[in-house]
Amino acid sequence: MTKQTHRHADCLDPILGRYGHDASNLLQILRELQECVGYLPAVSITCLAEKLAIPRARIESVASFYSFLHLQAHGEYRVLFSDNITDRMLGSVELMQSMCRQLWVEPGKVSEDGLVSINTTSCTGMCDQGPALLVNGRAITRLTHQRVQEIAQLIRNRTPLADWPADFFRVEDNIRRSGLVLDNRLVPGEVLRAALSMSVRGSTGSPRTEIGTAVVEAIKQSGLRGRGGAGFPTGLKWEACRNAQGANHYVVCNADEGEPGTFKDRVLLTRQADLVFEGMTLCALAIGAKQGFVYLRGEYRYLLEPLQAVLQQRRDSNLLGRNILGQSGFDFDIAIHLGAGAYICGEESALIESLEGKRGVPRNRPPFPVTHGYMQQPTAVDNVETFCQAALAIHMGAENYKAIGTAKSSGSKLISVSGDCPRPGIYEYPFGVSVREILQDCGAVNTRAVQISGPSGVCVAEHEFDRRLGFEDLPTAGAFMVFDDSRDMFEVARNYVHFFAHESCGFCTPCRVGTSMLKQTMDKIAAGLGTQYDLSEVENLDHVLQTTSHCGLGRTACNPVLHTLKYFRPAYESRLKSLEFKPAFDLDGALARARQMTGRDDAGAHLKTEAT
Amino acid sequence: MIPPAKPKLRIATTSLAGCFGCHMSFLDIDERLFPLLDLVEFDRSPLTDIKHCGPCDIGLIEGGVCNAENVHVLREFRKNCKTLIAIGACAINGGLPAQRNHLDLGSCLTEVYLTEPGLAHGHIPNDPELPLPLDKVHPLHEVVKIDYFIPGCPPSGDAIWKFLTDLIAGKTPELGHGLIKYD
Numbered sequence: 154m155t156k157q158t159h160r161h162a163d164c165l166d167p168i169l170g171r172y173g174h175d176a177s178n179l180l181q182i183l184r185e186l187q188e189c190v191g192y193l194p195a196v197s198i199t200c201l202a203e204k205l206a207i208p209r210a211r212i213e214s215v216a217s218f219y220s221f222l223h224l225q226a227h228g229e230y231r232v233l234f235s236d237n238i239t240d241r242m243l244g245s246v247e248l249m250q251s252m253c254r255q256l257w258v259e260p261g262k263v264s265e266d267g268l269v270s271i272n273t274t275s276c277t278g279m280c281d282q283g284p285a286l287l288v289n290g291r292a293i294t295r296l297t298h299q300r301v302q303e304i305a306q307l308i309r310n311r312t313p314l315a316d317w318p319a320d321f322f323r324v325e326d327n328i329r330r331s332g333l334v335l336d337n338r339l340v341p342g343e344v345l346r347a348a349l350s351m352s353v354r355g356s357t358g359s360p361r362t363e364i365g366t367a368v369v370e371a372i373k374q375s376g377l378r379g380r381g382g383a384g385f386p387t388g389l390k391w392e393a394c395r396n397a398q399g400a401n402h403y404v405v406c407n408a409d410e411g412e413p414g415t416f417k418d419r420v421l422l423t424r425q426a427d428l429v430f431e432g433m434t435l436c437a438l439a440i441g442a443k444q445g446f447v448y449l450r451g452e453y454r455y456l457l458e459p460l461q462a463v464l465q466q467r468r469d470s471n472l473l474g475r476n477i478l479g480q481s482g483f484d485f486d487i488a489i490h491l492g493a494g495a496y497i498c499g500e501e502s503a504l505i506e507s508l509e510g511k512r513g514v515p516r517n518r519p520p521f522p523v524t525h526g527y528m529q530q531p532t533a534v535d536n537v538e539t540f541c542q543a544a545l546a547i548h549m550g551a552e553n554y555k556a557i558g559t560a561k562s563s564g565s566k567l568i569s570v571s572g573d574c575p576r577p578g579i580y581e582y583p584f585g586v587s588v589r590e591i592l593q594d595c596g597a598v599n600t601r602a603v604q605i606s607g608p609s610g611v612c613v614a615e616h617e618f619d620r621r622l623g624f625e626d627l628p629t630a631g632a633f634m635v636f637d638d639s640r641d642m643f644e645v646a647r648n649y650v651h652f653f654a655h656e657s658c659g660f661c662t663p664c665r666v667g668t669s670m671l672k673q674t675m676d677k678i679a680a681g682l683g684t685q686y687d688l689s690e691v692e693n694l695d696h697v698l699q700t701t702s703h704c705g706l707g708r709t710a711c712n713p714v715l716h717t718l719k720y721f722r723p724a725y726e727s728r729l730k731s732l733e734f735k736p737a738f739d740l741d742g743a744l745a746r747a748r749q750m751t752g753r754d755d756a757g758a759h760l761k762t763e764a765t
Numbered sequence: 766m767i768p769p770a771k772p773k774l775r776i777a778t779t780s781l782a783g784c785f786g787c788h789m790s791f792l793d794i795d796e797r798l799f800p801l802l803d804l805v806e807f808d809r810s811p812l813t814d815i816k817h818c819g820p821c822d823i824g825l826i827e828g829g830v831c832n833a834e835n836v837h838v839l840r841e842f843r844k845n846c847k848t849l850i851a852i853g854a855c856a857i858n859g860g861l862p863a864q865r866n867h868l869d870l871g872s873c874l875t876e877v878y879l880t881e882p883g884l885a886h887g888h889i890p891n892d893p894e895l896p897l898p899l900d901k902v903h904p905l906h907e908v909v910k911i912d913y914f915i916p917g918c919p920p921s922g923d924a925i926w927k928f929l930t931d932l933i934a935g936k937t938p939e940l941g942h943g944l945i946k947y948d
Contacts (some may be wrong), residue, residue, distance in 0.1 A: 686910050704904035734910035736903075743899040744833060746870045758897050760833055 156606055160699040164189035167199065169204060173476045176205045177217055177528075183222055184451075184493055188290075192223040218512040219493035220274065220656075221290065223452045227264045228270040230308045235285040237276035237413040239571045245284035248301050249273070255305040269308050275496055275652055276413035277452045280571035280634070281327045281578045289314055290454045293321045322455065326420050327578025330594060333557065333565040334425065334541050335581050341427045342472050344544040349480055351547075361438075361482055368439040369395060372543055374551035376563035379498075381407060381536035382606055382630030387543060390533055394523040395440040397531035404445035404485075405527065405534040407504055409494040411450055412607035413652060414632030417567035418537040418577050422449075424684065425541055426463040426658070428610050430487060432540025434472065437485040437545060437725055440533055445487040448504050451494050469638075476587040483645030496656035500704055501534040514660045515588075515704040538567055538631070558584035562623035570595045572635035578631075582622070589618040591633060599638045602720065606650035609709035612716035642721040643726055643728065647675045648715035657706060664707030667698045671710060677737040678728050686734045688725060774933060777808040777818040777846060780897065781835040782862040782902060783828025785811070786919045787853040791825075793922025803932050818842060823932065824849045827919075829859040830903045834896035843909040848932065851905045852925070854918040863902040872902045913938060916945060 168185045172178035178307045178370050187193055216222045220331070223231075233367060234240070249260065253271050257265040257546045261272050277284035282294040288331030291314060293304070297612040307317055307663060316668050328335055351367040387496050394402060406429065409672070410418040421429060433445045464487055467473045477483040490508055492498050502516035505527050526532020535543075542564050546554040555563045562584035571577045574597035582591070592600055603613045605622070606629040613620060613627070621627050654672040659665045671694055675689050695711035718725060741762040778805035780788060787810060794801065820826070824846030830836060843849055854860040865873060878889045905911050915928050924944040931938040 339878050435849065738903075738907070740836060740899075743901065744897045746900045747874075747897040750871050750874045751774070751889050751897065753891050754895065755893045757833065757893050758838055 165200060165204070172696060174205060176207050177510045179212065180219070180493060181490055184491055185218055186223060191229070192226050204408040215510065215512055218496050226263065226266055226267065227450045229311065230269040231289055232269065233274035233287040235279060235283060236273035237280055238645050239414065240284040240638070241278040241648060242572065243284045245296070248284055248296050248298065251298060252301050252305055252477065255302065256308060271523065273657060274494065275411065278410055278416040278419050279324065280414055280416060280569065282325055283616045287452065290451065292324060292452065293324060294387055299545065317340040320516045325406065326424055328420065329576055329578040330580040330582065332581035332583065334428070334538070334567065337428065337545060339428065339548060341431065341467060341470065342478065344431050344548045345434055345472065345478055348438060348547050349478060361480065365395060365439050365441060369433060370553045371437070375546035375554040377539070377542055377546050377554070378562065378624060379536055380538035380542060380566065380630070382628065384624045384628050387535065387539055390523055391436060391439045394531045394533040397524040399530040401530045402440050402442040403527045403530060403532040404433050404440065404442045405504065405508065405532055406433055406445065406537055406540055407449040407499065407501060407534055408537050409450045409492050409499040409504060411446050411499045412609065412630055412632055414569060414571055414604065414607050414634040415630055417579055418632045419453055421537050421541060421567070422453070422460060426460055428469070428541045428544055429537055430463065430467055432544040433487060434477065434485055435544055436533055436535065436540065440531070443484050445485060446508055447489045448498070448508060449489055449491050451492045454491060455488060457491065472634035490598065497658045497706060500706070504534065505532065514658050559623050559625060560582055561625050566622060566629070567631055568633045569631045570633045570635065572639065573597060573600070573637035574635050584623040585621050587619050587621050588613055594640065595635070595733045597635045599635070600635055601638045601640060602642060604632070604634040604645070606630050608652055608713050609705070612713065612720065614720040641724060642717045643724040644739060646713040646717040647679060650710070652748070653706065654694060661703035661707065663698055663701040664703065667694055667707060668710050670694060671714065673737065675714065678725060680732055681728060682735050682737055683729045684734050685729065691715070691718070714728055767863060774805045774822040775808050775820070776805045776823045777821045777842060778810040778825040779842065780811070780836060781826060781828035781838060782831035783853065783855045787827035790919035790922055791925050795922070797926055801929070820846050821846045822848065825852050826850065826905060827856050828849045829855045829862055830899065830908050831862050832896040832898045836908060839905060839909055846872045848912045849909070850913045850915060851911045851921060852915045854916065856905050857904045857914050857916060859904050860918070866901045870898060
């Protein structure tokens with residue numbers, strides 16, 4: 154404890170200094186403090202509460218919300234295996250068991266010597282190079298039995314993470330097909346220069362207002378729609394935000410890429426960071442913002458320093474900062490905030506709560522972030538890819554951009570392909586590409602089903618492979634998980650249901666309880682105790698969740714089951730015990746303790762499992 | 766020709782691991798018991814003292830499942846009742862008796878019968894006449910299929926009246942505002 158007290162005292166003041174002793178940066182402060190101390194000891198929280206003049210309860214409520222923040226010591230090495238279905242298909246369950254055996258530790262517990270803890274976490278966005286894990290927040294990819302053995306050895310020897318082989322941490326981009334976005338070779342600032350030379354005929358405003366209006370008009374003309382999944386027209390969003398009254402306007406880039414099976418934002422932030430920032434700056438120009446944020450998911454912590462270096466280069470080239478490119482009054486800068494393992498923060502209003510240093514609980518909408526966003530000010534929240542597409546739309550001109558894709562879905566889309574195919578990775582297509590074309594390109598054979606846009610999206614079976622990606626038919630945030638005919642679609646759905654139960658933020662009862670009930674029902678069916686009754690209960694649950702959940706998480710939580718029930722009902726039925734109702738637990742077993750305590754073993758001391 | 770009188774519906778009721786509070790609340794329908802008796806007759810119920818239920822239209826059960834006897838009674842009801850209704854918090858969630866669920870049954874029995882002073886004369890009752898307690902208290906729907914739930918601790922007489930009259934009239938029972946309270 155003394156050692157920790159010293160450590161936290163040494164760390165805390167510089168961190169608080171960097172974040173201006175501002176409680177709205179609480180999540181960032183806690184995250185950095187934990188990087189320094191290893192976890193968040195009670196003494197640090199007391200000290201922090203005093204220094205920020207906020208109640209301890211508020212700090213604990215935030216710290217306990219995020220799965221990457223810890224109020225108890227969790228070992229010098231914290232290993233988290235990515236638990237997406239694609240990791241499981243590549244053998245992650247066995248690898249985790251093996252590591253637990255080698256380090257003498259049970260999953261979810263800290264080893265007795267306090268050295269290591271091993272557990273699972275939601276998809277870490279490395280589906281094309283899994284199985285993957287995080288060790289003290291750093292991503293390790295392409296796990297094999299040999300690599301697991303090496304990791305166990307390094308942990309036993311207490312080798313500092315910095316001295317582990319660099320190859321462990323290598324993250325491939327795996328770009329298999331490039332297009333508009335991935336092929337661009339724009340010079341940083343090129344799009345902004347083009348934008349600054351735009352003007353609207355007949356406009357009487359100041360030059361900057363005039364340019365902003367021109368940018369919004371061009372984005373509207375381009376037909377660009379958000380790439381985070383919902384597909385809201387970007388031009389309308391920017392226009393509404395621009396017209397909203399407020400002391401400050403904000404640009405927020407949603408890089409909390411948590412939807413299992415999605416990893417295209419990771420590649421964009423690795424390969425096209427300048428384009429992302431260029432798009433954000435363009436948005437700032439359009440809506441009149443002076444401050445922007447990138448909300449980067451905690452799993453991509455390793456991208457923080459490279460991204461900050463790109464931001465610094467842009468400041469040095471006058472592409473960020475004051476009077477950008479000599480345009481008087483065009484001031485804008487970008488800060489990066491890291492998430493801490495909460496899928497729900499991908500929902501824009503939860504993301505804003507998290508940016509403000511609170512628990513990531515979605516807000517009531519309306520009002521929408523465009524009028525009441527960050528600090529209740531007008532805020533444009535867009536996906537990483539949307540900002541890239543916006544920059545390109547301005548660069549090539551609205552008409553040229555609109556010519557790509559389909560009538561209602563202009564431009565290109567990055568698809569994150571994973572699962573049963575020889576060439577997983579990133580594929581960029583114009584909108585309108587069919588599922589079949591993508592399957593052919595990635596070399597998938599004997600495909601049984603594709604999960605489009607992650608667990609909250611749709612499951613597409615073989616007879617639908619001619620359906621096309623686009624807002625007309627199959628909208629997608631980018632995930633494309635392929636399952637061949639060796640896969641059990643029931644287990645796929647069960648994995649997704651566990652994911653939703655784990656990621657429910659707990660704020661509203663229908664979702665908090667409903668996702669757990671759904672999980673229990675799927676586990677009951679998996680244990681061979683399910684009946685037709687349980688299948689119809691899933692439909693009832695879906696109705697409750699659809700109609701009463703606070704946000705989209707609860708509303709979509711039943712989708713994986715409903716979709717797989719529709720197409721793969723025999724995968725469920727083959728597991729059912731009978732058509733009659735069966736209890737989820739062993740009734741006779743439930744009497745065992747009482748038999749033991751009373752020494753009875755007569756007929757009345759037993760219950761038949763089958764109702765008679 | 767006079768049409769034959771519409772046969773009365775048969776109702777059975779019982780209390781498992783409950784306090785009979787829901788039955789007391791049922792009696793709170795007061796004088797409406799008379800019009801109810803024009804429509805229904807009672808099978809097994811504390812009101813009739815019939816020990817086993819025969820074929821019925823409606824079964825009403827209060828209380829959760831805490832021992833082997835509860836399981837037998839619940840199965841008897843499920844087997845005989847076309848529509849089975851869980852009434853009250855204990856039947857739906859386990860309620861107050863389920864507070865023992867986070868304790869080990871063995872240590873409960875030890876504390877009650879062995880270590881604390883009392884009437885047990887230092888041994889845990891083991892007469893075969895006594896039903897054995899389950900290690901945990903379960904809501905009804907974890908043991909058999911339940912068709913309807915009437916929430917409340919207890920549900921008010923008005924709620925029970927509305928629910929039964931809806932059901933008897935062939936309507937899907939709907940407890941609107943005022944009949945379900947969460948305070």
